[in-house]
Amino acid sequence: MEQQIRDLCKGLGDVDVVRVGSNNATNFQHLIARLSTSAPALQGHHPPSGYESVDTLQHTYFEQLQQDQRLSGFVLHATVTGLEYKHGALIAVQDERGASGFIWSLLLRPFGIPISEGMHIEIKEPYYGKCPTGDLAVCVHHPADLILVDPHTAMTKPAPAATPTCSSHNNTIRPSPLGGRGVFATARIDAGGLVLLEKALALAARNDAAAYGPGVEGILQGERTNGRKLALLQQLVDRLCRNGQLHQKFFHLHAGQLPTSSDPVSTPLIGPFDTYRALSIIRHNAHTIFPGNTSDHHDIANKATRSANPSTNDQTPGIWLHASMFNHSCLPNCTWAWTGDLFIARANRDIAIDEELTVAYVPTSYDYEKRRGVLRASNDFECCCPLCEADQAATRTPEIQDAVAKAQRLPQHVKGADYQERVKKAEELVQSAGAAYPRSIYADACGAELPRVQLAEPLYHLAHVVLDRARNGHNWVATSVDMRVKARIYFTACVEVGLGYILVLDQQSPYCELILRKHSQPRPIGVLALMALAELAFTDGDKARCRALKACAKQLYGMWYGEDASFKKQHLYYSCKDEPAEKGTIPASKEWEELKAASMAKSNMPPKLDRD
Ligand SMILES: C[S@@+](CC[C@H](N)C(=O)[O-])C[C@H]1O[C@@H](n2cnc3c(N)ncnc32)[C@H](O)[C@@H]1O
Numbered sequence: 001m002e003q004q005i006r007d008l009c010k011g012l013g014d015v016d017v018v019r020v021g022s023n024n025a026t027n028f029q030h031l032i033a034r035l036s037t038s039a040p041a042l043q044g045h046h047p048p049s050g051y052e053s054v055d056t057l058q059h060t061y062f063e064q065l066q067q068d069q070r071l072s073g074f075v076l077h078a079t080v081t082g083l084e085y086k087h088g089a090l091i092a093v094q095d096e097r098g099a100s101g102f103i104w105s106l107l108l109r110p111f112g113i114p115i116s117e118g119m120h121i122e123i124k125e126p127y128y129g130k131c132p133t134g135d136l137a138v139c140v141h142h143p144a145d146l147i148l149v150d151p152h153t154a155m156t157k158p159a160p161a162a163t164p165t166c167s168s169h170n171n172t173i174r175p176s177p178l179g180g181r182g183v184f185a186t187a188r189i190d191a192g193g194l195v196l197l198e199k200a201l202a203l204a205a206r207n208d209a210a211a212y213g214p215g216v217e218g219i220l221q222g223e224r225t226n227g228r229k230l231a232l233l234q235q236l237v238d239r240l241c242r243n244g245q246l247h248q249k250f251f252h253l254h255a256g257q258l259p260t261s262s263d264p265v266s267t268p269l270i271g272p273f274d275t276y277r278a279l280s281i282i283r284h285n286a287h288t289i290f291p292g293n294t295s296d297h298h299d300i301a302n303k304a305t306r307s308a309n310p311s312t313n314d315q316t317p318g319i320w321l322h323a324s325m326f327n328h329s330c331l332p333n334c335t336w337a338w339t340g341d342l343f344i345a346r347a348n349r350d351i352a353i354d355e356e357l358t359v360a361y362v363p364t365s366y367d368y369e370k371r372r373g374v375l376r377a378s379n380d381f382e383c384c385c386p387l388c389e390a391d392q393a394a395t396r397t398p399e400i401q402d403a404v405a406k407a408q409r410l411p412q413h414v415k416g417a418d419y420q421e422r423v424k425k426a427e428e429l430v431q432s433a434g435a436a437y438p439r440s441i442y443a444d445a446c447g448a449e450l451p452r453v454q455l456a457e458p459l460y461h462l463a464h465v466v467l468d469r470a471r472n473g474h475n476w477v478a479t480s481v482d483m484r485v486k487a488r489i490y491f492t493a494c495v496e497v498g499l500g501y502i503l504v505l506d507q508q509s510p511y512c513e514l515i516l517r518k519h520s521q522p523r524p525i526g527v528l529a530l531m532a533l534a535e536l537a538f539t540d541g542d543k544a545r546c547r548a549l550k551a552c553a554k555q556l557y558g559m560w561y562g563e564d565a566s567f568k569k570q571h572l573y574y575s576c577k578d579e580p581a582e583k584g585t586i587p588a589s590k591e592w593e594e595l596k597a598a599s600m601a602k603s604n605m606p607p608k609l610d611r612d
Pocket residue numbers: 176178179180181182253254256284285324325326327328329379380381382383384385
């Protein structure tokens with residue numbers, strides 16, 4: 001049998017054999033039976049790695065794992081004799097009865113869980129999923145489900161009842177100047193770094209939301225509690241009534257203002273449970289998984305969740321205890337995503353020790369009035385982040401508001417005119433929108449410049465209008481050169497003015513670098529602008545610069561999506577097919593440092609909107 005496993009693992013690099021003892025023999029033998037029938041197909045295949053396998057990953061690891069394959073209450077015990085890491089960990093296993101299998105986890109690597117040969121491990125509630133080849137594997141959904149144990153402890157014991165598990169290794173909860181408690185960094189966190197992985201305390205069950213129909217009026221004053229929230233409440237009742245510790249933690253969450261006179265509660269869910277307060281906690285803390293709710297969210301996590309919850313109209317509210325401690329900012333330093341019910345928060349820029357970690361409760365593409373309205377209605381608070389303060393101080397006459405609205409939909413408003421006229425109109429629109437976001441106001445209390453997020457899209461579209469002109473101009477040689485220079489300025493302004501980065505370019509050499517500032521905000525539009533700049537460099541014949549710009553685009557992509565392996569597969573390569581240069585190609589020289597300092601000073605200038 002051992003030889004058979006070694007043969008199985010041939011294609012998997014250095015995977016070695018692991019011995020396991022399992023208290024779940026029937027399931028384990030089922031795994032083995034499945035595995036041995038399809039064993040030869042495994043050779044030559046790696047576990048999913050990078051984007052090449054994202055679809056497979058979604059299909060095999062998340063969609064299927066949702067289908068009640070979770071072995072609640074079971075635990076697998078294994079002794080590690082070898083391990084393969086590649087965007088996840090794959091361990092080949094064999095138990096005392098000579099049965100063989102695999103253990104797979106996508107999320108061990110980011111936490112650097114120190115698994116090594118000879119170590120005993122326990123896997124709580126393993127999932128049975130499939131390898132990309134169709135073979136069955138034991139999957140660990142969360143690092144906290146993998147416990148490193150002392151080799152001298154008992155080999156078989158039941159797993160403790162499932163409790164929400166949470167890994168928040170670099171942050172802590174303490175009072176926040178924004179309001180109540182907040183989450184603060186206890187170590188420096190690099191852009192893209194993991195901040196939190198947490199399983200849901202409770203999620204609205206798939207079919208229950210429909211059972212509650214349109215919901216109930218009047219449980220919370222002036223508000224209809226919809227079916228999804230009631231379904232979540234039901235899950236919470238089930239969960240909390242059986243676990244005093246969780247009950248206490250849940251009712252410790254922010255509940256907003258509760259009325260002093262308690263009205264009789266009309267709810268189908270009655271138990272030893274303060275339903276009124278629970279609903280108010282749901283209102284202030286629940287996150288709703290909107291799989292693929294915007295084109296920005298085409299990551300595996302959300303696709304997986306969507307396919308797992310088709311009957312809930314693609315919305316699944318849930319409660320995550322630690323995630324509920326994050327305060328809001330309109331310029332957040334963290335972005336979030338989900339994998340199944342696993343909440344994943346990452347830093348979207350470098351974060352200093354002791355800095356408060358914030359997320360955006362509302363889409364940051366909303367303008368000030370819309371953000372304010374939604375935050376008031378859903379969370380009962382007025383945001384006083386630096387962006388809101390600047391937005392409040394800026395003049396918004398109806399004419400300026402109209403100009404901003406038009407600039408946001410710039411392509412529609414410049415249609416019809418000839419190319420030259422379109423450029424003129426587009427520049428006028430962006431210029432008038434720019435009046436709504438004067439640089440003098442967009443600075444925080446320490447004088448650090450704030451990105452003028454509402455200008456990112458108009459500048460990007462303006463650059464494209466200019467590029468169209470370059471491609472179709474009459475006196476094409478002269479116009480084209482002129483227009484290409486302009487398009488470059490506007491794409492760069494999209495990244496610098498709109499998103500708050502600095503793009504340092506050296507005219508003499510192909511180097512370029514994307515510098516993160518205090519309030520920089522990654523956005524897909526910035527990735528597109530950088531790729532457009534790369535394409536311009538490519539068509540200028542400057543392949544080295546093209547590669548360097550693509551490396552910057554990949555960096556920004558990674559900061560937004562939390563991984564950059566899928567960068568290549570998105571429609572970002574245009575006609576320039578070269579690989580982006582790897583980071584670290586920029587020499588640390590005095591000249592380069594001077595150039596960066598000059599660029600940083602220059603980037604504080606408003607974008608130049610020359611007319612032709
Ligand atoms: C999910 S809780 C966040 C944790 C909360 N601060 C606590 O102590 O439990 C949401 C509540 O925090 C407060 N909050 C969050 N972000 C805020 C901000 N930027 N400004 C003021 N209050 C905020 C509001 O009261 C909001 O309803």
